[in-house]
Amino acid sequence: MSKEIIKIEDLKREFTMGAETVRALRGVSFTINEGEFVTIMGSSGSGKSTLLNILGCLDQPTSGNYEIDGVKMKDLSKNQLATIRNEKIGFIFQSYNLLARTSALENVELPLFYNSKVSSEERKDRATKAIEMVGLSDRKDHTPSQLSGGQQQRVAIARSLVNNPVMILADEATGNLDTRTAYEIMSIFQELNKQGITIVFVTHEPDIALFSNRTIVLKDGNIIKDYQNHNIQSATEELAKLPKQDD
Amino acid sequence: MRLLNLLKIAFKAIVLNKMRTLLTMLGIIIGVASVIAMLAIGEGSKESIRTTISAMGSNMITIRPGADDRGPARGSGGDVQTLTLDDYEVIKEKATTLSYITPIVNGGGQVINGSNNWPSTIYGVNPDYLNIKVVDLQSGSMFTDAEVKSASKVALIGQTVVDNVFPDGQEPVGQMIRFDNIPFKVIGVLEEKGENTFGQDQDDVVIAPYTTVQKRILAIDYLNQVMASAISEDDAPEAVTQVTEILRSQHKLLDSEDDDFTVRSMEELISTFSSTSEMLTILLVAVASISLLIGGIGIMNIMYVSVKERTKEIGLRMAVGAKGADILMQFLIEAILISITGGLLGVLLGLGATVFIEKFLNWPTSVALYSIIISFAVCAVTGIFFGWYPARKASALDPITALRYE
Numbered sequence: 001m002s003k004e005i006i007k008i009e010d011l012k013r014e015f016t017m018g019a020e021t022v023r024a025l026r027g028v029s030f031t032i033n034e035g036e037f038v039t040i041m042g043s044s045g046s047g048k049s050t051l052l053n054i055l056g057c058l059d060q061p062t063s064g065n066y067e068i069d070g071v072k073m074k075d076l077s078k079n080q081l082a083t084i085r086n087e088k089i090g091f092i093f094q095s096y097n098l099l100a101r102t103s104a105l106e107n108v109e110l111p112l113f114y115n116s117k118v119s120s121e122e123r124k125d126r127a128t129k130a131i132e133m134v135g136l137s138d139r140k141d142h143t144p145s146q147l148s149g150g151q152q153q154r155v156a157i158a159r160s161l162v163n164n165p166v167m168i169l170a171d172e173a174t175g176n177l178d179t180r181t182a183y184e185i186m187s188i189f190q191e192l193n194k195q196g197i198t199i200v201f202v203t204h205e206p207d208i209a210l211f212s213n214r215t216i217v218l219k220d221g222n223i224i225k226d227y228q229n230h231n232i233q234s235a236t237e238e239l240a241k242l243p244k245q246d247d
Numbered sequence: 248m249r250l251l252n253l254l255k256i257a258f259k260a261i262v263l264n265k266m267r268t269l270l271t272m273l274g275i276i277i278g279v280a281s282v283i284a285m286l287a288i289g290e291g292s293k294e295s296i297r298t299t300i301s302a303m304g305s306n307m308i309t310i311r312p313g314a315d316d317r318g319p320a321r322g323s324g325g326d327v328q329t330l331t332l333d334d335y336e337v338i339k340e341k342a343t344t345l346s347y348i349t350p351i352v353n354g355g356g357q358v359i360n361g362s363n364n365w366p367s368t369i370y371g372v373n374p375d376y377l378n379i380k381v382v383d384l385q386s387g388s389m390f391t392d393a394e395v396k397s398a399s400k401v402a403l404i405g406q407t408v409v410d411n412v413f414p415d416g417q418e419p420v421g422q423m424i425r426f427d428n429i430p431f432k433v434i435g436v437l438e439e440k441g442e443n444t445f446g447q448d449q450d451d452v453v454i455a456p457y458t459t460v461q462k463r464i465l466a467i468d469y470l471n472q473v474m475a476s477a478i479s480e481d482d483a484p485e486a487v488t489q490v491t492e493i494l495r496s497q498h499k500l501l502d503s504e505d506d507d508f509t510v511r512s513m514e515e516l517i518s519t520f521s522s523t524s525e526m527l528t529i530l531l532v533a534v535a536s537i538s539l540l541i542g543g544i545g546i547m548n549i550m551y552v553s554v555k556e557r558t559k560e561i562g563l564r565m566a567v568g569a570k571g572a573d574i575l576m577q578f579l580i581e582a583i584l585i586s587i588t589g590g591l592l593g594v595l596l597g598l599g600a601t602v603f604i605e606k607f608l609n610w611p612t613s614v615a616l617y618s619i620i621i622s623f624a625v626c627a628v629t630g631i632f633f634g635w636y637p638a639r640k641a642s643a644l645d646p647i648t649a650l651r652y653e
Contacts, residue, residue: 058566058647079570086568097563097650101263111567113256116249159567 006032011064026221042218090160094172105140130158150181167198187235257580272589274542279593281535282622289528291612310473328469344486347375348475356427365411371460387420387435398458402431405450483512543629550637562649575642582634590626
């Protein structure tokens with residue numbers, strides 16, 4: 001049996017909105033093993049983004065346990081959490097969140113700026129390699145406004161890879177993209193997963209879930225389904241099946 | 248290592264917003280530059296007053312008739328007739344701390360040489376005058392005590408008078424001129440002294456024996472002034488006391504009565520004028536400091552806006568591993584970079600402005616090193632002080648709230 005990367009037990013998260021208390025997560029438990037490609041599905045308001053934020057150490061649960069690599073997140077200080085985010089987690093957002101007027105390469109370098117163990121030569125080196133992995137070597141000097149949505153998301157993926165994280169968390173990473181580009185992005189994720197990187201992918205599109213090996217479905221803050229996908233589709237093959245574009 | 252990275256990040260942020268950064272800096276630049284320029288003007292005028300007064304003879308003592316009322320509406324001392332030739336004789340006889348002493352009577356009039364004429368002032372003095380005022384002769388010679396005694400009609404003239412009544416470049420010495428219809432023989436020309444700090448032309452004078460001026464021109468029996476020279480600069484205060492005592496007993500003043508004359512040393516005059524210009528300097532610097540403060544508030548304003556505007560960016564930086572301290576440092580470094588660069592540019596501009604003022608406005612200036620150090624330090628401190636609050640605010644943001652900020 002492979003190593004447990006993520007282990008959550010009875011995770012609850014409540015928000016206080018004025019006098020009302022919104023219970024976004026009502027006791028969620030699961031474990032994710034190294035090398036898994038998990039999609040978290042659910043309609044809006046199901047708590048999937050809240051869950052991802054907690055998994056990414058951006059938010060704290062109201063109660064319950066969360067362990068990464070056997071380390072309890074509850075026990076860590078703000079600064080230690082920042083280090084975890086920096087070294088173990090790669091985050092990808094729906095709206096890319098690249099720094100404007102900053103070249104693709106520099107955007108990819110960003111996490112390494114906050115890692116004092118990495119020298120500036122190593123930083124350049126690793127960023128260049130990461131950008132090669134997502135196939136954007138020829139555009140590394142372009143700024144986000146000179147790149148298409150798909151290209152921007154690829155820069156964001158390169159940025160999430162650059163610190164060699166143990167897992168990548170994606171929040172609706174294909175949500176702003178057309179089908180063809182979405183499939184291109186998914187094929188990159190599948191490629192990364194093959195190399196052994198654990199991926200947790202939040203989406204509300206069922207066809208995206210077909211590319212993962214496990215799907216967790218949330219509804220109103222509870223897990224209603226958690227199943228293995230035995231018939232994983234290849235994003236590269238699906239891409240080939242799509243009708244050719246006119247241009 | 249980490250600091251270097253943060254420095255790079257902050258530098259990039261500044262470069263990305265060149266225009267905004269420049270406008271922010273402008274407040275600091277103008278503030279620092281004006282502090283330096285104002286102090287330079289203040290120092291310069293103080294120094295020039297000191298030099299001018301020293302050139303007039305730093306151990307000079309003046310005795311004027313009339314009480315010393317340094318109020319805003321001082322009457323002209325010349326109207327008072329309480330200083331007489333007897334007073335002069337007594338001081339000359341009794342004072343031990345004086346090396347030279349001369350009575351002075353003066354009046355305005357027209358200097359005439361043929362068809363040329365020029366309005367000037369005639370000073371009636373004795374031969375000590377040149378030593379007291381530290382004036383040399385350009386040509387000719389001073390009149391003698393005998394000529395004073397006989398009230399001879401001889402005169403020495405300044406360069407301005409020479410230029411105006413001898414426009415053809417004639418040698419004035421030996422020529423006859425008239426002052427208010429009284430003929431004088433020119434026996435000497437005074438060395439050129441130029442304008443003093445108060446804008447007075449020191450070469451626009453005619454000097455003659457006081458007896459002549461008193462009797463023939465002004466027809467008075469009192470003196471406008473007695474001018475003396477202390478043996479040394481250190482003796483000046485002692486000389487002032489001595490002269491005061493002599494005159495009080497001479498004028499038979501009771502203890503309860505105020506002086507009916509004024510004795511002043513140059514040293515006092517220097518401090519009077521220095522304190523005036525010092526007050527002016529303080530005023531100027533206060534105004535300049537306010538602009539420096541406003542520059543600082545400009546930095547705070549921009550940093551504050553910048554934090555708001557880049558909230559999402561801050562959230563992203565935190566998501567990829569920036570600690571609160573990293574964010575704090577980034578914004579603080581930005582503020583400090585802006586204020587230090589602004590400060591440096593301000594120093595340069597201030598020095599430039601000083602040179603400009605000196606060259607084109609002909610104002611005396613003197614840049615004091617302390618003014619550069621102070622204004623620069625104030626501006627660095629301003630940067631830290633005004634950068635701290637927005638930076639602190641940025642670092643305290645919750646990553647998820649910051650990321651969701653629109």
